[in-house]
Amino acid sequence: MEITETPTHEQIQVLQGRLSRDRGAPIADVYGALVAVQLMAVEAGVPVGIASISQYGTEAELYKLYVVPEYRRCRVGKALFQGALHWMQRHGLLVLNIEMIGESYRFWKTVTQGMQVTPLGQEKFFITLQEEGQDLVPSSSTSADPHGR
Numbered sequence: 001m002e003i004t005e006t007p008t009h010e011q012i013q014v015l016q017g018r019l020s021r022d023r024g025a026p027i028a029d030v031y032g033a034l035v036a037v038q039l040m041a042v043e044a045g046v047p048v049g050i051a052s053i054s055q056y057g058t059e060a061e062l063y064k065l066y067v068v069p070e071y072r073r074c075r076v077g078k079a080l081f082q083g084a085l086h087w088m089q090r091h092g093l094l095v096l097n098i099e100m101i102g103e104s105y106r107f108w109k110t111v112t113q114g115m116q117v118t119p120l121g122q123e124k125f126f127i128t129l130q131e132e133g134q135d136l137v138p139s140s141s142t143s144a145d146p147h148g149r
Helices: 009-020 076-090 104-111
Strands: 002-005 037-043 046-056 059-067 095-099 116-119 124-128
Touching: 002 076, 009 037, 009 046, 037 076, 046 076, 059 076, 076 095, 076 104
Parallel strands: 059 095
Antiparallel strands: 002 037, 037 046, 046 059, 095 124, 116 124
16 A cells, blocks of 8 residues: 555545545545645555645644545544644644544544543544654554455
8 A cells, every 4th residue: 555645636636536435434525725735645556545735834733634434443533643643744834723523533542542631522532643754654654464464
């Protein structure tokens, strides 16, 4: 699996089509109006997930993170989250705001384990990155097979 920055319009359309057919919870719109960057997870040339990041001064918001149903629980979301953290590091951002909705709580609790997490009410929280130059993602976690093999 590859994480790419700034996917093409065609890649976004393909992913949108796959997400809109999700029987459990169809995703209405992967496009972000005020995003600084979009990261896309691509497996064998096919888009399988997307993360949209907005920037506000020295803070960022992970505005959207979606993974197609057949790739959920295959570490795609975690890879997109790690990609977002690396993007933040490259741009000197120190705070990441995230909104938890419904079933995403368990995912966020898992991927933020060991990080400084501060609640902002019932469904929002933010992560403060300890140091500007800190490596946020252990190298061993980036080489794992996205399908858990």
